[in-house]
Amino acid sequence: ATIALAYEGYLLGYAETGMLYVKDRIDPAFTMLRPDARAYPALGYPSMAATRAAGFAPSFHYRARITVPDTLEVAALGRLVERQVSEGQASYVYESQQLAWRMDFAIARYGVLERDGHRVFHFPEDSAGGARVMRNLSEGLDLFTRWFGPLRGDPRFTVIEIPDGWGSQTDVTGIIQAAAAFRDSTRSNEVYHEVSHLWNVTTTDGPAPRWEEGLASFLEELAVEELEGRPAVRGEATRMLASAVRFFDERPQYAGVPLVEYGQREITGLSYRVGMVFFTVLHELVGPDRFNRLVGEYYRRHAESGGSTAEFVRLAKGEAGRDLARLFDEWFYTTDWLQLARQGMTVEQFMERY
The missing domain is CATH 3.30.2010.30 (Zincin-like)
Structure with missing residues (x-):
């Protein structure tokens, strides 16, 4: 037409x-x-x-x-x-x-x-x-x-x-x-x-939590380190963590909303911040080789058909070479990370926690 x-x-x-x-x-x-x-x-x-x-x-x-x-x-x-x-x-x-x-x-x-x-x-x-x-x-x-x-x-x-x-x-x-x-x-x-x-692949979640924005926010800083030779990831993750905590302090009605529900509650702007910290921690835990294999494999499996958060989590747990259940539970499915951050836990301490 x-x-x-x-x-x-x-x-x-x-x-x-x-x-x-x-x-x-x-x-x-x-x-x-x-x-x-x-x-x-x-x-x-x-x-x-x-x-x-x-x-x-x-x-x-x-x-x-x-x-x-x-x-x-x-x-x-x-x-x-x-x-x-x-x-x-x-x-x-x-x-x-x-x-x-x-x-x-x-x-x-x-x-x-x-x-x-x-x-x-x-x-x-x-x-x-x-x-x-x-x-x-x-x-x-x-x-x-x-x-x-x-x-x-x-x-x-x-x-x-x-x-x-x-x-x-x-x-x-x-x-x-x-x-x-x-x-x-x-x-x-x-x-x-x-x-x-x-x-990224087309999400089959609806409405989508947009955790891939957190992944992109992490990858942009990692690329700066790789291509321009200046530190970027840890400092940005620290700023993002503080910004996310401020968001919930100022809007306590959302304090119990986990990342997987950001799309339903129309607060996907937070996915950039919370997701960026999450992927910073994940990269440190599994190392660059396994991390890159995870991102690439998720794309290859789901580029045509689309993929869901559950499928990404399942693949990550299989590719990690270590137990990630607690990490995903605290960052994707609950707001336990928020309570820990409010108690003063830093990005580096989150890395040591898992």
Whole structure:
């Protein structure tokens, strides 16, 4: 089916309800169209809460044709299959690389870098940052491939720069990244974080607890240590642990919610913090070789069919070479870790505990 959309008027209501980053518009200076602003029909319910609870998985392929003045570049996370220029107009045709759950299109006077099939779209004033992001992207892909094994198919990864304040976004084939990451050389970890998500699988849990965000938060710091030679993991894990404790101190109504229920209670932002500490401890307990084998094997077994938290836990216990029952019980299925952290237990002491 072909859907033709005509846009007119102003986008109102998002900032007023707290979604401050939704500034999508059609503008010669910068254009953004994405599902956050309901820019096109999508599968769901007439309720944000109900749609989130349903946890819709990637479910469609797309082919999109976008025509713009030939002074502008159309950026998307799909594969560019056609570009035609005629009478001052340029038509771009993008297709999804695999099953998708969203379409994101940005239009600006982009510079484009390409290497080994990967692309970085950057604003003209950020060409140096674009080159650095491309280097981080390539090095991150090489590192995680060495650790976890090759990805299925022939993945092509894209990074698209957008203005600060518009909200970064990740899909399985790329990143929409705020300009600050292009302008600050100390934020390479953000690129490593998003690249590591390529080795995630579609979750069959619903609503998902998103522990894979904790894994990515750990892997980004581990990549910094490996690729840039500066300490990162222990310090970040200490900060994350303190931040998680503060969250529960300020919101005692959630103090009894374990990580596996974060999706049900809509507090998956905590998965970055609690999950990061958990995977820091797990990596120390089993060692890098077993840890990398676990992540790679979970991806290989479930990349096509999807996987659940229970399947990950079962595989981890089988690959660990030691008893992890207490670790998973205290961090995934109860909030015992929180009580211990409140008593002053440090990241290093958690490592010694198991």
